[in-house]
Amino acid sequence: MKYLTLGSTGLTVSELGFGCIPIIRFPKEDSVRVLRHAFERGITFYDTANAYRDSEEKIGIAFSGMRDKVVLATKTLMRSAQDATAHLDNSLRMLKTDYLDLYQLHQIAQEQDWLQVTGPGGALEAVLKAKAAGKIRHIGVTSHNLQMAIKMARSGLFETIQFPFNLIEEGAKDQLLAASTELGMGFICMKPFGGGVIDNAAVAFKYLRSYPDVIPIPGFESIRQVEEILSFYAGENLVTERDREMMEEYRAKLGRRFCRRCEYCQPCPQGVMITPAMGYPIVAARMSPSVAVEFCRKAMESVSLCTECGACIQHCPYELPVTEILKANYSLYEQHLKDKHAATD
Numbered sequence: 001m002k003y004l005t006l007g008s009t010g011l012t013v014s015e016l017g018f019g020c021i022p023i024i025r026f027p028k029e030d031s032v033r034v035l036r037h038a039f040e041r042g043i044t045f046y047d048t049a050n051a052y053r054d055s056e057e058k059i060g061i062a063f064s065g066m067r068d069k070v071v072l073a074t075k076t077l078m079r080s081a082q083d084a085t086a087h088l089d090n091s092l093r094m095l096k097t098d099y100l101d102l103y104q105l106h107q108i109a110q111e112q113d114w115l116q117v118t119g120p121g122g123a124l125e126a127v128l129k130a131k132a133a134g135k136i137r138h139i140g141v142t143s144h145n146l147q148m149a150i151k152m153a154r155s156g157l158f159e160t161i162q163f164p165f166n167l168i169e170e171g172a173k174d175q176l177l178a179a180s181t182e183l184g185m186g187f188i189c190m191k192p193f194g195g196g197v198i199d200n201a202a203v204a205f206k207y208l209r210s211y212p213d214v215i216p217i218p219g220f221e222s223i224r225q226v227e228e229i230l231s232f233y234a235g236e237n238l239v240t241e242r243d244r245e246m247m248e249e250y251r252a253k254l255g256r257r258f259c260r261r262c263e264y265c266q267p268c269p270q271g272v273m274i275t276p277a278m279g280y281p282i283v284a285a286r287m288s289p290s291v292a293v294e295f296c297r298k299a300m301e302s303v304s305l306c307t308e309c310g311a312c313i314q315h316c317p318y319e320l321p322v323t324e325i326l327k328a329n330y331s332l333y334e335q336h337l338k339d340k341h342a343a344t345d
């Protein structure tokens with residue numbers, strides 16, 4: 001494991017971080033075991049959020065009594081100073097610490113978010129105050145919107161930027177990475193697997209390792225997964241011609257119109273299970289159509305509840321034509337159902 005300086009923060013972090021969404025799915029003891037194992041294997045950088053349910057609490061338990069050995073980053077979706085202060089204090093309590101190494105304003109995507117957090121009484125005011133009081137060491141920002149991310153990087157207000165970056169989402173490669181490098185910002189890479197659609201971890205990490213200043217934060221679900229991903233960091237593990245071909249195959253297969261399962265579009269007011277229904281073609285390709293129709297039945301049948309109100313489209317940071325994709329996926333599901341019935345008749 002190599003250790004890098006996270007931009008101009010001066011924080012020393014492992015070249016691979018730990019994204020703490022998946023640990024919300026497991027009991028405390030199991031999550032703590034995975035977190036501690038990752039630490040023992042050299043991972044020192046842990047990224048979470050107030051919104052990730054009990055993730056902060058689990059991290060607080062895992063690293064109690066060894067605060068100076070880990071770098072802790074968390075974030076808030078709050079836009080006002082008052083709400084951000086409440087979130088920040090809660091994070092400190094849950095993480096059992098009196099300071100955060102990095103505090104990020106989370107998911108600033110639209111101009112309205114930006115104006116709220118930076119305006120009078122906005123979250124940035126609270127965060128700056130907390131920094132002056134020693135509760136926060138460094139301030140960062142996260143986004144899924146490239147133009148907004150570039151603007152925020154260039155604002156000079158933040159020391160790190162967190163953005164999706166992987167072999168099929170290369171939007172950050174040129175302008176955003178260039179801006180963050182030029183300005184001495186740390187670049188934290190969320191979604192190294194494209195939100196779950198890149199199922200070849202070796203290829204995903206070989207791609208990312210060709211950007212040595214980028215710190216990926218995969219979500220680990222088990223000790224086995226920690227070991228698997230760490231194995232890609234042993235030795236040089238260079239990209240081969242075959243790896244390049246596989247990357248191209250992923251790009252050709254997924255294009256731009258794929259759902260990253262970020263769930264910002266949820267909940268649907270009509271009860272449509274948007275995220276699983278958006279991913280139906282991937283499940284069908286992985287499991288076979290005849291299994292997928294059963295596995296996804298509930299989600300796919302919920303698509304018929306859609307009234308095309310457009311709320312999900314407004315909330316999708318990737319500007320996906322959600323209703324159009326849902327309709328296309330539903331047609332595919334119907335076709336698969338027909339094929340299945342024909343095969344069994």
Ligand code: SF4
Pocket residue numbers: 268269270271272274305306307308309310311312313322323
């Ligand atoms: S457009 Fe359909 S799926 Fe999207 S939020 Fe409205 S009802 Fe739900």
Ligand code: SF4
Pocket residue numbers: 258259260261262263264265266274275278315316317318320322
């Ligand atoms: S449709 Fe958009 S907002 Fe909803 S989960 Fe997919 S990428 Fe996220």
